[in-house]
Structure formats: structure tokens, C-alpha cells
Amino acid sequence: MIETPTHTTEPIVTGSSVLGVQCVDGVVLACDTLASYGSLARFQRITRLHQPAPGVVIAGGGEYSDLQQLFRITDNIFRQEFCQEDGYELSPRALHSYLARVLYGRRSRMDPLYNSLAVAGKGRFLGCIDLYGTAFESEAVATGIGALLALPLIRKQWHAALAMDEGVRLLEECLRVLYYRDCRALRSVQVAKVSDSGEVLISEPYELSNLQWKVAQAAEEV
Amino acid sequence: MSRSHEATIPPARGFSSSSGGGLKTSTPASLELLYAAAAASDPFEGIASAMSFTKHLLMHNCDVWTPDWYNPTQDPQLGTTIMAVEYDGGVVLAADSRTSTGTYVANRVSDKITAVAPPYIYCARSGSAADTQMLADTVRRYVTALALETQRPATVRTAAALFRELIYQNKSRLTAGVICAGWDPLNGGQVYSITLGGTLVRQPFSIGGSGSTYIYGYCDASYRKGMNREACIAFCQQAASLAMARDGSSGGVLRMVCIEESGAQRLLFTEDQLPRGWQG
Amino acid sequence: MAGVGSGYDLTTTTFSPEGRVYQVEYATKAVEQSGTVIGIRCVDGVVLAVENLRGVKLLRPDSLRRIFAVDRHIGIAVAGIGPDGRHMVGRARSEAQNYRSVYAEEIPPSLLAERLASYAHVYSLYWHVRPFGCTILIGGWDASQGPCLYVVEPDGSGYKYRAYANGKGRTAVRTALNKLNFEQLTCTSAVQEIARMIHQSRDIAKDKPYELEMAWISEASDHKFARVPGALVVSSRQAVEEEPQQMETGGSTASADRGETPSTSTHIMEES
DSSP states (O other), X not given: OOOOOOTTTOOSEEEOOEEEEEETTEEEEEEEOOEEETTEEEEXXXXXXXXXXXXXXXXXXXXXXXXXXXXXXXXHHHHHHHHHOSSOOOOHHHHHHHHHHHHHHHHHTTOOOOEEEEEEETTTEEEEEOTTOOEEEOSEEEOTTHHHXXXXXXXXXXXXXXXXXXXXXXHHHHHHHHHHHXXXXXXXXXXXXXXXXXXXXXXXXXXXXXXXXTHHHHTOOO | OOOGGGOOOSSOSOSSOBTTBSOOOOSOHHHHHHXXXXXXXXXXXXXXXXXXXXXXXXXXXXXXXXXXXXXXXXXXXXXXXEEEEEETTEEEEEEOOOEEETTEEXXXXXXXXXXXXXXXXXXXXXXXXXXXXHHHHHHHHHHXXXXXXXXXXXOHHHHHHHHHHHHHXXXXXXXXXXXXXXXXXXXXXXXXXXXXXXXXXXXXXXEESGGGGGTHHHHHXXXXXXXXXXXHHHHHHHHHHHHHHHOTTOOSOEEEEEEETTEEEEEEEOGGGSOOOOOO | OOSTTTTSOSOTTOOOTTSXXXXXXXXXXXXXXXXXXXXXXXXXXXXXXXXXXXXOTTSOTTOOOOEEEEETTEEEEEEEOHHHHHHHHHHHHHHHHHHHHHHSSOXXXXXXXXXXXXXXXXXXXXXXXXXXXXXXXXXXXXXXXXXXXXXXXXXXXXXXXXXXXXXXXXXXXXXHHHTSOTTTOOXXXXXXXXXXXXXXXXXXXXXXXXXXXXXXXXXXXXXXXXXXXXXXXXXXXXXXXXXXXXXXXXXXXXXXXXXXXXXXXXXXXXXX
């Protein structure tokens, strides 16, 4: 009997959108800390941000076990780099390309890693990869439902002189919208800042503030 | 997903596994004899004939009545309530004792808390009984070999990572949700949750199995950080009994294992020893 | 054929009538001719050091390497034939990575040493391979036991040491190592001691110029493999080179030691 693999079409433990924006002094990534099990908000304090080396951060959504595998793969790459001691380091762009090959390779084997990733790095690098291995660089990225709900908001407010702190506020605003409108989003979020020089700051999980529910009164039925 | 290769006649062998490992059954003696006789002639005969019988029914659309629990193509499932809680210096694991084949209770006193590296690492199993028994046996083998090779006990994290690796690499074949918990000198009491697809997450407490869905609210509301052993046991009793009361696939008795530096201790609670919630 | 082995030294598959495996012994000779290699386990870490003999003047500094990172918490120093050592390092790296991917933890240095010893041993069993012409010093940080030093020899034996030396200057260095107080020795002072030992084991008149290559896994390096800061190596070396008296006496004893003197088994073995 032929066994049809179903895990390729049915992710089990999933993360939702990740967002990223390029700023004048670095790059900002943001996502919530939820890994859902179907509609169950199963793991509420997991991290979907990963720093495999100084000056690089990966954020991912989709199947969480595959994301953990990808994090292990990148850790291995940088461990090999560490052992090499040749004075060269893998650039964020090289890592982005490498991950795109990994994802593309898996989809070509009809066994995709069910993830969408955003890669941020020093030198103002921001790239995006989906589960087919489609990869591109952009000044603003958002995956999953965030591509529909958040990306227009980022694009609208983005300007070339955007500072990282402004970028954080912009992404927070997007996460707020996602919390309102994405059934798989959570109020607890994490933000990563990667400065031009490669300084990385990943926040502890924190709760979104300034949520706006006043509209509820207006919606009251008379 | 096809599972017919897993087919067994209910109540089949190996529904429960003892803490010592191996296959220890709690099937009635008469059935055991029946099986022994069947196995003596051809170990696969019984399975094959039951299989073909059901297939025959399905394929020819025979109008033959069979009880709904008599469905040999269905895997014995640990439709389950399992949980584990960390406390300062140790962990508590808890599990109900129902193993079902469809709606038939194949084993009402099964032991879903299996030793991985006794007395310090145990796992609580949910999903397919066969799959999780195999997993627990495999991880136990790995961990034992590792302990001999490194001349030190394996860490809880290592045992959990082995479960993760096996489930992750075989995710389209296995139906297994495992909570791996234990104590080691490096990190104290730890609870790791390994879900269906092979996601591994450490949690201060974890609940699993079909019954767990009914008690997420209760657990989130009543879990407190820094509970001691007794408080953890009470928490497990309350949470698990609520799940067993509402989940048709959970029931029987409540088994627990407490693990700390001094070793592991097994606890058993029957229905009359458990708290009862509102019924209606 | 008429050499020492007289017919019994052609492969590792033939014992001599005295019960010796000559090919393996020749491999240890290759190790003894190497630049001096030292490993010391200190209270706050483990230090690996190599006297890199610069045979060719045109060679650029730092292009000779005999100390390698295996994982973040383990490094290996090679005494003997460099390429043989590099092969062992490659094997060590894959062992470390494999262990991590299966068990989700860093490989304990003791286990790595054991695995490498078994690996080396295989190469002393078959006629179609030759034993490794290198002894490797494995310095590592064990999560539960702290710093440790293991040595794997060409015959496939592995030992745990407080301190170990091999190569040309081994006799003088081993004598000096025996005088150290390992209960108090820190990595920084070990670096200075090593610079002195290597300097004093040399015959300035005959020996080629050398580079001092040093790495440690210490509290200072956050329990991770790291090169000893260049400034510390340079200052330690300068300090001993500017001690004319010491150099004179040390040098004269050392010149007698350097050569084919059989090892006096003074290395300090902690357990086997």
C-alpha cells in the first residue's frame, strides 16, 4: 500500500506571521511567541527568533518542529565556521541564500520544510524565504497572514530615514493589528534589532500595550 | 494514513508495558493461551486472518453485522490524559489507565508511565500504544547504551531529544505524543513535551493526550509557580480526574511517578480516592 | 630489512618474537621528532601549546597550524605528522557533531577521546593501512567535570592527564611539568610556564626559529576554545628570552635531552 505523506501538507504545531523592516541604522524583526496546535494555543512562550551567530537573526513561522530543525542546521553551519578559524565569516546574505537552497532542496524532494523565514543581519540585510525556497530581499517583509494584513501598513509608513526605534514601534503596531485580526496570533511578542555593525538585541517576550477596544462600545447593538 | 500493517485483534498483546521494559501483558489468561496457540503455529496467522476478514467486509460491502468495537484495523490508542509538573528538586508524572480500541476499553489498568532511565527519567505516552511502546523501548536502549559509554547517567534533555529525533524523522509514520520528564543533577527536575510532529518544548508543566483538551483552562487557572511535591501531586490529581471525568477516552485509575534525587516513587489512586467535580 | 625490526616491522599484522609491533613503535618515533607539544590542565581551564618549527623561511606567520578547534568546547593539539593529525581532527569534528545531533548535548571530552582512541587503534590492526604518525592532545571543558586533558597515541591508547608533553623537547619539559603545582596553577601562569619550558628545552645554536602556538579552553574564554591572546603569548615569550642566566643553564641541559633519548615516563598520569 502506498503511504501518502501527509505531514507535507498538514503542519501540526505552527507559528504565525513574522515581520521585518529595514531601517536607516539597522534591521528590526518581530513576531509573537505562540506555537499553535491546530486552533489550540498550545505553547505560548516559545521563541521563533534565533540568533545562530553574532550579527544574524532568523525569524520563522510555520511548522515549529521544522523550524527547530532549521535552527539546528544553522547552528551547525556556524559551529563549522567556528572550527574553521579562517578569519572569514558567513555573511547574512550567504546564510539567506543557503537557507533558500535548503528549503528549495526539500520541496524538490516533495518533502518540504513547512516554514517561512525572515533573515536579518548586519549591513542592513533583510531577506525572506518561503517553503518552496522562493527567496528575495526587501526593505519590508511579512509572512503568512502578515503579508496581507501587515505588509501594506509597513509599506505605507516606511521611509528611507526610518530609525530602528521607529521601526520597532511600526512593527508593534502591525503586531497589534495581527492580534486583532489573526486567530493564530498572541499578545505576547518578541522583537529583534540588528544594528548596521552587527549588534543584536533580542527582547524578552513582552505583552503588547495600548490595545484599542473602545470601538466595542460603538458596535453595541441598540 | 494507512495503518493496516499495524492491525491486531483486540484485545491484543502488549497494551501495557511494565516499568521494567519488555512486553508484559495484562490480558486475561485464557486469551493469552489462545494467542500462545496461534503464535506457536504461525506468529502472523491471527493478525493476517483478522486483517483479511475486515478487508473482506469492507471490500465486498458485506451485510454482516459486527460490533463497532470489533475493528482490527484500528490501532489500540492511548486516548489519554497524561501530564507532568516540575517542582523544586523533582517532577511528578501522572496518567490515566485506559487503553481503547475504538470505543472498547482494551485495557482498563494500563501503565502509560514508562521508565526510560530508571529511576530518574520516565515518559508518559499518548497516541498509538504500539508506536509509543516502541519509542520508549528504543529511547531506553539508546540512553542505557549512552550511560554505559559515557559512564554517567544520561540527562533528561538527552532522553527528550531522542524522542524528538525519532518522532521528527518518522513523523508521517508515527502517532505519538510523549511527555518526557525526570531529574538530573545538572538541571534538576525537568518536563519536556514532544508533540505529534516532533516539536520539543521544555515547560514548567505539560499536559497531553485527548483528555488534556478539557483541562487547559483549569490548569492555566490553578497552576502556581514554586509548588512543592505535595502541591504538585494534588494539582495532578485534580486536573487529571477532571479530564478523566469528561474525556470518554480517558479513565480507569490515576497513576503517578514522583522523581527526585532520592529516586522514583510510584503512586496509584483509584476512583474513590480522587476528587470529583460537578457532574451534569 | 636488516634494521632493528629485521623482518617483523613490515606490517602491523606481524608481532616480533618479543611481542612488539614495530610499525606502531615507528609511528611514535614520528611523534618524538615533532616540535614540542604541551598540554596542561589547570584549575580554571586547559592550555594546549605547540612549538611550531618553521622549516622554510618564506612561510608566512600563522600558516602552520597544529592546534585545531573540534567543537566550541574542545580543541586538539597535534604532535607528529601534521596531515595525520588533521585527519584525526576531521574525525573528531564529525564525532562531536554527530553526538550533538543525536543527544542534543556537547560530547564529553572523555567520550571523544575514547572514540578517537578506538579509531586510531583500528589503524594498527590491518596490513593495508599504516598507523597514525601522531599523538593528539584533546583539551576540553566537560559540563559536569570542568577542564580536562586527554591524549590519544598511535597505538590507540588513550589516557587522561594533568599535563603531558611530547616531541623533541619532551624530556626537559616533562621534568619541568613534574615540578608544577597543579592544585593552584592557573591558565595565565601556565602560558608563562609553557613559554619558559619550550624556550629552555631548545638549543639556540642548532634549533630552527619557532612560533609559539597556544590555545585554551578556560574561564577567561567562557569555557570555549580560543587562541591565547597574542599579547600574552608574546609577553610570556619575551619574558623568558630576556633571562640570559636561565637560558644558559636551561639550554645546556636541554641540548642533551633533545634527540633520541627514550622517554622516561615521567608524564603525570591521573588515571588510565
